[in-house]
Structures are given as structure tokens and as C-alpha cells.
Amino acid sequence: MNNPGQEPSGALGVHPLHGLPEIREGDDLGTAIAAAATGVSGAPGSSATSPAGSSLRSGDCVVVTQKIVSKAEGRVVTLDASDPDMQRRALIESESARVLRRRGDLMITETRHGFVCANAGVDASNVPDGSATLLPLDADHSAGRIRSALSRRLGVDVAVVVSDTFGRPWRQGVCDVAIGVSGLAAIVDLRGSLDGGGRELEITEVAIADEVAAAADLVMGKARRVPVAIVRGLDAAWLREGSARELVRPAGEDLFR
Amino acid sequence: MNNPGQEPSGALGVHPLHGLPEIREGDDLGTAIAAAATGVSGAPGSSATSPAGSSLRSGDCVVVTQKIVSKAEGRVVTLDASDPDMQRRALIESESARVLRRRGDLMITETRHGFVCANAGVDASNVPDGSATLLPLDADHSAGRIRSALSRRLGVDVAVVVSDTFGRPWRQGVCDVAIGVSGLAAIVDLRGSLDGGGRELEITEVAIADEVAAAADLVMGKARRVPVAIVRGLDAAWLREGSARELVRPAGEDLFR
Numbered sequence: 295m296n297n298p299g300q301e302p303s304g305a306l307g308v309h310p311l312h313g314l315p316e317i318r319e320g321d322d323l324g325t326a327i328a329a330a331a332t333g334v335s336g337a338p339g340s341s342a343t344s345p346a347g348s349s350l351r352s353g354d355c356v357v358v359t360q361k362i363v364s365k366a367e368g369r370v371v372t373l374d375a376s377d378p379d380m381q382r383r384a385l386i387e388s389e390s391a392r393v394l395r396r397r398g399d400l401m402i403t404e405t406r407h408g409f410v411c412a413n414a415g416v417d418a419s420n421v422p423d424g425s426a427t428l429l430p431l432d433a434d435h436s437a438g439r440i441r442s443a444l445s446r447r448l449g450v451d452v453a454v455v456v457s458d459t460f461g462r463p464w465r466q467g468v469c470d471v472a473i474g475v476s477g478l479a480a481i482v483d484l485r486g487s488l489d490g491g492g493r494e495l496e497i498t499e500v501a502i503a504d505e506v507a508a509a510a511d512l513v514m515g516k517a518r519r520v521p522v523a524i525v526r527g528l529d530a531a532w533l534r535e536g537s538a539r540e541l542v543r544p545a546g547e548d549l550f551r
Numbered sequence: 552m553n554n555p556g557q558e559p560s561g562a563l564g565v566h567p568l569h570g571l572p573e574i575r576e577g578d579d580l581g582t583a584i585a586a587a588a589t590g591v592s593g594a595p596g597s598s599a600t601s602p603a604g605s606s607l608r609s610g611d612c613v614v615v616t617q618k619i620v621s622k623a624e625g626r627v628v629t630l631d632a633s634d635p636d637m638q639r640r641a642l643i644e645s646e647s648a649r650v651l652r653r654r655g656d657l658m659i660t661e662t663r664h665g666f667v668c669a670n671a672g673v674d675a676s677n678v679p680d681g682s683a684t685l686l687p688l689d690a691d692h693s694a695g696r697i698r699s700a701l702s703r704r705l706g707v708d709v710a711v712v713v714s715d716t717f718g719r720p721w722r723q724g725v726c727d728v729a730i731g732v733s734g735l736a737a738i739v740d741l742r743g744s745l746d747g748g749g750r751e752l753e754i755t756e757v758a759i760a761d762e763v764a765a766a767a768d769l770v771m772g773k774a775r776r777v778p779v780a781i782v783r784g785l786d787a788a789w790l791r792e793g794s795a796r797e798l799v800r801p802a803g804e805d806l807f808r
Contacts, residue, residue, distance in 0.1 A: 304566075304567045304569075304770060304777075305564060305565060305566045305567065305770060306564070306565040306566075306766070306769055306770050307562060307563070307564055307565075308562060308563040308564075308565070308766070309561075309562045309563075310561045310562065312561075394806075395806040395807070397806060402806060409721075410720075410721040410722075459757075462719055462720075463667075463719075463720060463800070463805055463806065463807035463808070464666075464667035464799075464800055464805060464807070464808070465667075465728070465758065465761070465798050465799070465800055466738055466756060466758065466797060466798050466799065466800045467737070467738045467756045467757055467758025467759075467761065467797075467798060468756065468757055468758060469757070469758050469761050469762055469765070470762070471722070480724070481723055481724040499723060499724045499725065500716075500724055500725055500726070500768070501722065501723065501724025501725060501726050502724075502769070504722070504724065504726050504765070505726055505727070505765040505766065505768055505769050506769065508726070508761070508762040508765035508766060509563070509565070509762065509765060509766035509769060511757070511762055512563055512759070512762050512763065512766060512785065513561060513562060513563050513784075515786075520561075527770075528769065529772075540723060540724075541722050541723050541724060542721075542722070542723065543720070543721055543722055543723045548720055548721060549651075549652040549654060549659060549720065550652070550720035550721070550807050551720070551721070
């Protein structure tokens with residue numbers, strides 16, 4: 295049998311974490327993830343070297359979708375049944391620092407965190423009819439809390455990414471990106487690294503946390519209720535303190551704002 | 552020992568393919584990749600179920616960076632030593648259908664394929680001093696040729712993605728995206744899928760090929776000369792004919808052009 299507990303050298307494993315219950319306001323997400331990771335069904339195989347028989351190991355990166363983070367943190371709003379569309383628009387504006395574009399129902403705005411996305415992240419999918427989730431107030435902090443709980447419960451030092459699904463200009467289709475990180479560099483700076491030809495690399499800063507979120511989305515499946523994935527095998531040098539703020543391009547340096 | 556030949560159910564494996572030689576104009580990339588995949592060192596473990604002892608299997612997705620595709624296809628230009636900067640600017644303009652922004656040395660342009668990226672993809676890293684690579688003329692076609700060669704050489708039906716490294720507005724750091732695909736949907740349309748609550752999903756189209764490219768980049772390492780990765784475990788429903796043209800948002804629908 296394949297033992298996903300070890301990735302071959304240089305390889306990456308991306309594992310959906312099954313067995314999470316429906317998340318509600320006030321739930322401790324880290325504790326729920328620890329319990330799911332300790333269960334057997336569907337989780338990456340446990341191994342003798344994993345603490346407490348869990349499928350999580352130090353050096354893993356746990357990717358958690360925004361939706362369950364917002365639910366756990368009570369960032370869910372019930373829309374007024376009499377005029378939900380107007381209330382939704384008001385919510386989006388109150389979540390935004392600036393509106394960049396409007397077209398029909400769609401608003402592209404800059405959130406208070408500095409993220410530019412559709413509808414300020416206000417999202418009515420995967421929540422009960424008549425309600426919507428808002429982005430976590432500070433998703434780095436959310437990631438940090440999950441990380442602490444996993445350390446406390448399982449004795450592992452993992453990285454945590456809070457991911458969300460963003461559109462982008464110029465390209466069709468959405469991709470998952472990171473809106474919060476803990477224990478992972480959001481950006482890896484290769485400035486000064488030499489390429490194979492001994493030339494300095496032109497491209498210097500790679501948005502590692504966004505690439506991790508994208509990889510995790512490939513196993514989550516939008517409609518399959520798998521809101522957590524484990525990414526194993528990331529370069530150990532990337533596992534340091536980071537912040538999703540590194541991913542925000544200052545408006546003054548942005549050619550498209 | 553871990554056998555990376557099989558991913559556990561629902562999981563994804565991302566494996567760097569080691570052992571490729573330096574690629575030069577005229578090389579048959581598919582044949583070179585087949586040879587590297589049949590070698591033992593560094594490639595994902597071969598298995599009795601893989602044809603010809605290779606590490607590639609039907610259903611795998613092979614991600615190949617633009618740089619070696621461009622080299623193999625002779626899309627390399629030697630810059631005139633007397634004024635390389637001026638020639639580089641002229642090259643970028645000749646590769647572009649439209650210039651969106653200029654700032655100092657940087658131009659954001661729309662290529663003839665419809666991709667919006669820095670400097671029309673003209674890139675002077677990882678090539679000898681005084682030269683630059685241009686994007687493949689038709690990277691879907693490039694991917695298709697590699698796919699055919701792998702089918703012919705190894706008897707496997709794999710998907711192929713040609714990836715490149717793009718910046719994006721609003722967010723710092725670059726991410727790898729797909730500029731050519733064969734045997735893989737670029738976009739998976741979840742329109743009409745129901746989420747866990749039975750509501751229609753708001754977000755309908757996921758740029759799967761871009762997420763695959765991003766996942767592959769995590770094992771490639773910009774400066775480590777690993778220009779090919781194997782992604783194993785993608786949803787079989789995604790393995791159908793596709794084109795990177797699906798990823799190009801028509802200018803008329805784009806709020807930021």
C-alpha cells in the first residue's frame with residue numbers, strides 16, 4: 295500500500311483532509327482539524343513517526359478555505375429578506391476601502407486588508423440561503439490561531455494558509471490564493487540567486503503562498519465540502535514567519551489601480 | 552519505502568523530473584522527457600504497471616516550462632551587442648498586439664496570443680548572455696507535440712501543460728500559469744453544480760490549468776534547472792481536450808484593459 299506519510303525527495307503531496315464536521319460560529323477550527331487529522335478515514339495515512347497517530351507532521355502546510363474560517367469566527371451576516379440585494383451592496387461597500395469597478399451585480403473593490411477582489415469577498419455560496427460570509431478580519435491571525443491549536447493538540451509545527459477564490463483581470467477562471475499565512479513565507483525572494491547560466495534571475499519574487507493555495511484547490515473540489523488540505527514536502531527554507539500583507543502590492547506601485 | 556507511483560485516493564502528487572539534458576534548438580522535447588522519465592535517478596519511482604519501466608502513466612499531467620519549449624523550437628533571439636536594450640524593446644513591441652502600460656524598463660503588453668504579461672514574455676534569464684527567448688508561437692500545439700511523442704515513445708496518454716511565470720496586478724510576486732495545454736481542460740466549468748447547501752455555486756469556472764502550473768512550480772525551483780514536473784492524481788473528468796485560449800478573457804469583457 296502506498297504510504298503518503300513520506301513524499302519522495304523533492305516531491306510534493308497534496309492531500310484532502312476528510313472528516314471535518316460542519317463548522318459553526320465559535321468552533322475552534324484548529325481543534326476540529328486536529329481531530330479530523332487524527333481520524334483514520336480519508337486522511338493521509340498515519341505513521342509511527344507522526345505524533346499521536348495523526349496524519350499531520352511538522353513541516354506540513356495546512357490549507358484552510360476562507361469560508362470555514364469566516365463561519366468559525368462568526369463573520370456571517372443574515373441578509374434582510376425584504377431587500378437582500380440592496381443589503382448585499384451595502385455590505386460590500388462597508389467591507390471595501392475603495393471601489394475599483396462596477397458592472398451589473400459585480401463590484402471589484404479593494405478590501406480593508408488591501409486585497410482586490412470581487413464583491414469585497416462577500417460570498418453567499420456554501421452558507422444557508424439568505425446569508426453571506428465576510429472575509430476574516432485578520433486572516434494571518436486566523437492562520438496563527440489554527441497553527442497554535444495544532445501545535446498544542448498534536449505537538450507539530452505546521453504552516454497554515456487561509457485560502458480564498460479570486461478572479462483576476464485578463465484571464466478567465468478563478469484560482470485560489472492566500473489571504474492569510476502563519477509559519478510560511480508568503481513571498482520567496484530569489485533576488486540575487488543565479489540561474490543555471492550564472493546570470494542573475496530577472497524574476498525574483500515568487501508568491502509561494504498563492505501557489506500553495508492553488509495546489510490545495512486542486513484536491514478540494516468546489517462542491518465537495520473538503521475545506522482543508524495538507525501540503526507536504528514544501529522547501530523547509532520557506533517555513534518561516536510570513537504575512538499575507540506581503541502579497542498586497544502598494545497602490546502607488548500598481549499600474550492597474 | 553514510499554512508492555510515489557500511486558497517489559492515495561483524492562490526493563495529488565507533484566514530482567520534479569530530473570535528468571533532462573540542456574535543451575537546444577531542434578531537440579525533440581517529448582523524446583527527451585520520455586528518456587528522462589525512463590531513467591531511474593530522481594524520477595518518480597517506476598512501477599510494474601508503468602509502460603516500459605517509465606515513471607509516467609496514463610492520466611498524469613506533464614508540466615513543461617516555456618523556456619525549454621522556446622529553446623527547442625528555436626524561439627531564441629541574439630541581441631545586437633551594440634544596443635541590446637533598444638533591440639529588446641523592439642522585440643517586445645513586435646511580439647505584442649497592444650501595449651497596456653510602460654514604466655521604466657517594464658512594459659505590460661498583450662501578446663498576439665491574447666496573454667497579458669510583462670515584456671510580451673521576452674525573457675533574458677536562463678539563456679546565454681546577449682540572447683532572449685520569445686514565447687512559443689502556439690503553445691497548445693507545443694503541448695500537443697510533446698503529448699504525441701510521449702504516447703508514441705511510452706504508450707501513455709498524458710496531459711501536457713506549458714507553463715510560464717507571470718506577474719499580476721494588485722498582488723506582489725509572480726505565479727506560474729498555463730500558456731498551452733493538451734489533453735487537459737484549461738477551465739473547469741462548475742456552472743449549475745450545487746454546493747453542499749444545495750445552492751447553485753456563485754463561482755463557476757476554475758482555471759484548473761493555471762492551478763496545475765502553480766502546483767508544478769512549487770517543485771521546480773526557479774534556479775534549480777528542473778523544467779519539467781509530473782502532476783499525478785488530477786480528476787479524470789478534467790482530462791479532455793482543452794486550449795489555453797479558454798484562459799484569455801476577451802478584451803471587451805475585461806474591466807481592466
